[in-house]
Amino acid sequence: MKSNVEQAVEIQDVDLDGHAQAIRLRTYRLPIKRGAVPVIFFFHGGAFVKGAPEQADTICSQLATEVQALVISVGYSLAPEFPFPAALCDGYCAAQWVVTNARLLSADVKRMAVAGHDAGGNLAAGLAAMVRDQAVFRFSAQALLAPLLDPSMTRIADLGSDINPDMYAEECASGYRAYLPFVSNRLHPYAAPIESRRLKGLPAAFIASAENDLMHVEAEKYAAELISAGVPTTVTRYGKVAHNELASRQEVLADVAAFFNRIFGATSVRS
Template structure:
C-alpha cells in the first residue's frame, strides 16, 4: 500500500506498507514519512495496543501520523505477531527485527540510524521498553528515547490501583489477566525482563523515557512505579498523569501526543 495523506496542519505524509520476515512469521510494517525538504529525519518505531492478543496498525494511525508530522520523524508502525497463536517472545523479537529493518533502510528514507526512538501504547508500551532493552543488550542498535503510553508492565498484576478509587475504568483487570495468560503461557516467563519490565533489575543503560499514565486507568500505578524504578537506575525519566483520561483513550489523547512530540523533538534532535 502506498498513499499520500494530508493532515489538518503540517506536511503531507507518505504512507507505505512493507512485509518483512518476523521471528516466526512475516509481519507488516507501516511507514509514515513527511514529504522531504532535505532534512535528515530521526526514526521512531511505534507499537499499537491490544493486550498482546489483538489490535492492528490502524489502531496506531493517529499516534504514528502525529509523531511523523509534528516531530518530524520517519515513523515505522509495527504489526507484530499476536498471542495466543504467537506467544512471547514473538512480539518483542518482531519489534527488534523491525528496528533492524529500519536501520538498514534509513539511508533510502533520508533518516538517521543513530537517532532512534521507540513508543507504544498498552501492550505496545511494554514492547517499546523491552525492545529498547534488547537493543541495549545486543549492542548493534542504539536507542535514544522511549515513550510509554498507559503501558502494561507487570504480569503479576500486584501493582494496580484500588478499583474502588478509580472512576469509570475502561480496562478491567480480568481482561488484562486473560491477555497475560495468552501472551505468557509459561509461568516462568512472567519474570523475564523482556516480558516483565517491572521485575527487571537491569534498567541501567536504557534510553531516556517519557511515561504517560491516565487518571481513569487501573494500571496507572505500575506505569508510575516503573518511572520511579528507571529514575533509581539513573535513566532520565519524565512522567505525567493525564487527568480525566482513560486507558484506551490515551493512545490518541491530544495533550499526551503533544508531550510525546515535544519529548522526541528534544531527545532525537540532531547534534551539531
Template sequence: MDLESSPRLCIEDVRITGHAQPITLRSYRPASDGTILPIVLYFHGGGFVGGGLDDADIAAATIARDTPAWVVSVGYSLAPAFPFPTAPEDGYRAAQWAVAHARAQRADPLRIGIAGHDAGGNLATCVAAIARDRGDIRMSAQALLAPLLDPSMTRLADERKVLCPDFEACECAQWYRAYLPNPSQRLHPYAAPLESRRLHGLPSALIASAEHDLLHIEAEKYAGELIAAGVSTEVTRHGNASHQALAAHPDALADVVTFFRKRLGRAKQAQEK
C-alpha cells in the same frame, strides 16, 4: 507496497520477515524538504492479543508529522497463536529493517526513538532493552503510553476508586496468560520490565499514565525504577483520561512529540550530494 499520500505524509505498508511469520510495517514519512529525519518505532495496543496498525494511525501520524520523524509502526504477531518472545523479536527485526533502510528514507540510524501504547508500551521498553543488550542498535528515547508492565498484576489500582475503567483486572489477567503461557516467563526482563533489575542503560523515557486507568500505578512505579537506575525519565498523569483514550489523547501525543524533538534532536539539513 500500498502507497497512500496526504498533504504532509507518505504512508506505505511493507512486509518483512518476522520472528515466526511475515509481519507488516507501516511507514509514515513527511514529505522531503532536505532534512535528515530521526526514526521512531511505534507499537499499537491491544493487550498482546488484539489491535493492529490502524489502531496506531493517529499516534504514528502525529509523531511523524509534528516531530518530524520517519515513523515505522509495527504490526507484530499476536498471542495466543504467537506467544512471547515472538512480539518483541518482531519488534527488534523491525528496528533492524529501519536501520538498514534509513539512508534510502533520508533518516538517521543513530537517532532512534521507540514508543507504544498499552501492550505496545511493554514492547517498546522491552525492545529497547533487547537493543541495549545486543549492542548493534542504539536507541535514544522511549515514550510509553499507559503501558502494561507487570504480569504479576500486584500493582493495580483499586477498581473501586477508578472511574469507569476500560477493562477489568480479570481481562488483563487473560491477556497475560495468552502472551506468557509459561509462568516462568512472567519474570523475564523482556516481558516484565517492572520486575527487571537491569534497567541501567535504557534510553531516556517519557511515561504517560491516565487517571482512569487500573494500570496507572505500575506506569508511575516504573518511572521511579528507571530514575533509580539512572535513566533520565519524565512522567505525566493525564486527568479525566482513560487507558484506551491515551493512545490518541492530544495532550499526551503533544508531550510525546516535545519529548522526541528534545531527545532525538531537530532534523539537520542534508549535506550529502
C-alpha cells in the same frame, strides 16, 4: 475519514520477514525530503492479542509531522498463536531492517526511538532493553503510554466505587495468559519490565499514565525505578483520562512529540 494531519503524511505498507512469520510495517513520513530524519518505532495496543498497525494512524501521523520523523507502526505477531518473545523479536527485526536500509529510507540511525500504548508499551520497554543488551545499534528514547508492565497484576490501582475495573482487569489478565503461557516467562525482564533489576543504560523515558486507569500505579513505579537507576525520565499522570483514551489525547501527543524533539535535538548535537 482521515484527519488533516493524516492527509499530509505519506503512509505506506511494507512486508517484512519477522521472527516467526511475515509481518507488516506501516510507515509515515512527510512528503518533503529533509535529508536523514529520526526514526520512531510504534507498537499499538490490544492486550497482546488484537490490533493492527493502522489503528495507530493518528498518533503516528502526528509524530511524523511534529517531530519530522520516519514513524513505523509495527504489525507484530499476536498471541496466543505467537507467544513471547515473537512480538518483541518482530520489533527487533523491524529495527534491523531500518538500520540495514538507512540510506534508502533516509533514516538517521543515530536518532532512533521506540514508543507504544497498552501492550505496545510493554513491547516498547522490552525492546529498549533488548536493543541495549544486543548493542548492535541504540535507541535514544522511549515513550510508554499507559503501558502494561506487570504480568503479575499485583499493582492494581483503587479507582473507587465510581469506576468498575473488573472488565478491563480480566481483559489484561487474559492477554497476559495468552502472551506468556509459561509461568517462567512472567518474570523475564523483557516481558515484565517492572521486575527488571537491570535498568541502567536504558534510553531516556517519557511515561504517561492515566488517572482512571487500573495500571497507572505500575507505570509510575516503573518511572521511579528508572529514575533511581539514573535513566533520564519524565512521568506525567493525565487527569480524568481512561486507559484506552490516553494515546488519542492531543495534550499527550503534544507532550510525546516535544519529548522526542528534545531528545533528538540533543542527540543531533552530540553526533
